[in-house]
Amino acid sequence: MNSTGQMKTWTLWKLLIFTFLQVGISGIVFIYIRVSVNLDLGVPILQPPKPLRSSLLVEEKISNLTILLWTWPFGVRSHIEKCSRLLGIPDCHITVKRSWYPKADAVLIHHFDLYGNPQRLPQEPRPLSQRWIWFNLESPTTYSVQSFLDSRFNLTMTYRRDSDIYIPYGWMDVLPQKQNVTIPPKSKLVAWAVSNWKPDSQRVKYYQELKKYLQVDIYGRHHLPLPRDQHLSTLSQYKFYLAFENSIHEDYITEKVWKNAFFSWAVPVVLGPPRKNYERHMPPESFIHIDDFPSAKELANFLHTLDRNTTRYESYFHWRSWLKPNGPTPWALMFCKACRALQENPGQYQTIPDLSKWFKQSR
Numbered sequence: 001m002n003s004t005g006q007m008k009t010w011t012l013w014k015l016l017i018f019t020f021l022q023v024g025i026s027g028i029v030f031i032y033i034r035v036s037v038n039l040d041l042g043v044p045i046l047q048p049p050k051p052l053r054s055s056l057l058v059e060e061k062i063s064n065l066t067i068l069l070w071t072w073p074f075g076v077r078s079h080i081e082k083c084s085r086l087l088g089i090p091d092c093h094i095t096v097k098r099s100w101y102p103k104a105d106a107v108l109i110h111h112f113d114l115y116g117n118p119q120r121l122p123q124e125p126r127p128l129s130q131r132w133i134w135f136n137l138e139s140p141t142t143y144s145v146q147s148f149l150d151s152r153f154n155l156t157m158t159y160r161r162d163s164d165i166y167i168p169y170g171w172m173d174v175l176p177q178k179q180n181v182t183i184p185p186k187s188k189l190v191a192w193a194v195s196n197w198k199p200d201s202q203r204v205k206y207y208q209e210l211k212k213y214l215q216v217d218i219y220g221r222h223h224l225p226l227p228r229d230q231h232l233s234t235l236s237q238y239k240f241y242l243a244f245e246n247s248i249h250e251d252y253i254t255e256k257v258w259k260n261a262f263f264s265w266a267v268p269v270v271l272g273p274p275r276k277n278y279e280r281h282m283p284p285e286s287f288i289h290i291d292d293f294p295s296a297k298e299l300a301n302f303l304h305t306l307d308r309n310t311t312r313y314e315s316y317f318h319w320r321s322w323l324k325p326n327g328p329t330p331w332a333l334m335f336c337k338a339c340r341a342l343q344e345n346p347g348q349y350q351t352i353p354d355l356s357k358w359f360k361q362s363r
């Protein structure tokens with residue numbers, strides 16, 4: 001064999017070895033992802049081995065999937081946008097027309113709109129491959145989750161990080177480059193906007209204790225007015241905002257933190273799940289947790305200390321040089337996240353036996 005021939009053979013070998021390595025590595029990565037995703041789910045799932053499919057079949061399966069919105073969330077019509085535009089994925093056919101039920105690949109069922117009534121679920125027999133998605137952004141305390149929901153749904157779509165489709169109230173975007181942080185001028189100390197005032201709730205009780213040591217301006221029904229168009233400009237005058245959740249559940253970290261505090265550049269003082277859970281969503285030094293203090297009195301002292309020490313107060317804004325708070329997820333994007341999840345696991349079999357228990361428990 002001449003040297004050109006040898007070269008060719010060698011190049012062919014290199015190509016072969018390279019291809020084998022590629023396939024091998026992708027295989028390992030794929031298995032790793034599957035294993036870690038399954039471990040992370042924390043939801044008991046039933047998953048018999050997947051049948052082998054040709055990629056052609058899979059491609060056909062994910063093109064133009066029909067998602068039936070069983071109701072408009074809260075009965076309010078919203079925009080439906082192309083998922084190719086929002087997420088750069090193949091489009092789904094998203095519809096509210098119930099006549100699509102027998103042909104729909106998935107039905108998106110918004111928990112609140114069931115009003116606790118199993119009769120409001122689809123009553124016709126379910127087509128074999130149709131998947132039902134349980135869609136809920138309310139906490140199990142504000143809107144109860146009953147056991148009639150168990151063993152009916154195939155996917156969950158909630159604010160919980162361990163949902164199949166994760167819809168957080170807010171999130172942090174990493175900035176493309178570091179930016180200088182300019183804190184808006186502050187003339188007031190602590191604000192709280194509350195519409196649902198329950199005297200024996202944990203948050204109102206905590207406030208009653210706190211106000212003995214600290215002036216808190218309260219906005220909302222029966223309190224100071226907070227017009228929608230002056231929301232941010234009003235709250236941004238404050239150094240701190242009481243982001244007290246109405247009930248305490250894992251990952252239930254709502255617009256009270258994201259919009260009322262972060263968007264208005266007030267440092268959130270949070271009452272909700274443990275600090276560790278907040279730190280899964282935002283930097284540790286971006287908020288003050290009431291659990292960091294043995295009593296409301298000590299929290300009040302700490303806020304007064306920060307009020308007097310600008311350097312220390314400003315340290316609660318350092319993260320803003322590289323992160324930007326964002327949220328909430330628009331409805332159209334939520335629908336497209338469902339579309340993407342369906343496309344990513346075509347023909348996946350899964351059912352959630354104890355949905356109600358899962359949603360009520362903490363990890």
Ligand SMILES: *[C@@H]1O[C@H](CO)[C@@H](O)[C@H](O)[C@H]1NC(C)=O
Pocket residue numbers: 064093
């Ligand atoms: C997707 O399916 C719907 C319903 O059958 C149809 O109206 C629409 O034209 C289809 N879109 C594409 C791009 O195939």
Ligand SMILES: *[C@@H]1O[C@H](CO)[C@@H](O)[C@H](O)[C@H]1NC(C)=O
Pocket residue numbers: 178179180
């Ligand atoms: C940030 O501040 C530094 C120092 O004042 C300045 O040199 C730099 O240009 C600023 N960067 C931006 C993006 O404004």
Ligand SMILES: *[C@@H]1O[C@H](CO)[C@@H](O)[C@H](O)[C@H]1NC(C)=O
Pocket residue numbers: 309310311312
């Ligand atoms: C203000 O806080 C900084 C940082 O924690 C600290 O180094 C400084 O001594 C404080 N200043 C006063 C006057 O307490």
Ligand SMILES: *[C@@H]1O[C@H](CO)[C@@H](O)[C@H](O)[C@H]1NC(C)=O
Pocket residue numbers: 128129130131132151152153154347348349350351352
């Ligand atoms: C979805 O869940 C239902 C109810 O448990 C089950 O009968 C059905 O086989 C599941 N379908 C898929 C595609 O996972």
